[in-house]
Amino acid sequence: CDARWRSLSLSAASGAGGASQPAPYTKEELAAALRDGQLMNYYQPKVSIASGRMVGVEALVRWQHPRDGIVYPDNFIPLAEESGLIDQLTRVVFSSAMKHARTWHEGGLDLSMSVNVSMDNLHSLGFVDFIVAEAAAAEVAPRKIILEVTESRLMQDLRTPLEVLARLRLRRFRLSVDDFGTGYSSLVQLRDIPFDELKIDRSFVHGAGEDPTKRAICSASIGLARQMGLDAVAEGVEDSADWRFLQAIGCDLAQGYFIARPMPADAVLAWAAHWQAT
Ligand code: C2E
Ligand code: CA
Ligand code: CA
Ligand code: CA
Secondary structure, eight states: OHHHHHHHHHHHHHHHHOOOOOOOOOHHHHHHHHHTTOEEEEEEEEEETTTOOEEEEEEEEEEEETTTEEEOGGGTHHHHHHHTOHHHHHHHHHHHHHHHHHHHHHTTOOOEEEEEEEGGGGSOTHHHHHHHHHHHHHTOOGGGEEEEEEOOSOOSOOHHHHHHHHHHHHTTOEEEEEEETSTTOSHHHHHHSOOSEEEEOHHHHTTTTTOHHHHHHHHHHHHHHHHHTOEEEEOOOOSHHHHHHHHHTTOOEEOSTTTOOOEEGGGHHHHHHHHHHO
């Protein structure tokens, strides 16, 4: 039983990136990586299903490890959350995302920039000041910035997190509920947080055309998004059958390997030009 659980969690972790599993890391190693600039953002395009246009990118962090090569976030985000390094990590990712967004805007690409934010980031109002200041310094309009919120565990006291999100929203930043339908990304969150976007978890998306349960969950999520005035994004669109199904049920936006894998920042302009041309 033990072995079965282990192999299940291993395949779930490698599913995101397909990397072999490195040894678990320590807080000290991650702190050093942050200090030495070993974390870098990859970007995955987000496209409109109706028009086919590229509308934005999502920043996805990778650790360029001197010994292990590229390490995927499932191997260090939980550590960052538990060890209190997530605040610094999110700041590094966000600052880098703002620099890239500015470059792309200057290059004529009007893209939204999505950044993943952990609920653990939302325990201080100082987070609002940081986000506002970084966006202003890079001259990126808040409405072009989408904060994707994932709740990985049950939070005890939601007062400050809710206040932080409400203040960001008042400043015109956009909020997205990530991994909708899994874990704690639930209807309670939709009730309590003024979201602009709903991301349907990829476990419901790939294969939805052939699976009645997934199909029902996708349709219901899109219907919910529409009634609440939110954009619906399907993540994990892996093949043309997924795409056609989402098109048929009126999903707004899509992300996934069928469109593009996450790529280094310097590949984004060329990818966008190629995509626009086809
Ligand atoms: P997520 O936010 O749900 O991001 C989507 C994940 O699915 C990414 O994995 C992406 O590479 C992968 N993916 C995209 N398209 C497909 C597809 O078609 N099929 C499959 N099987 N996978 C696809 P990645 O980059 O390994 O990130 C894993 C998770 O780590 C993210 O899930 C997010 O929760 C977290 N994460 C990534 N970057 C950050 C960050 O900067 N801060 C925080 N707090 N969390 C992050
Ligand atoms: Ca996300
Ligand atoms: Ca997600
Ligand atoms: Ca996720």
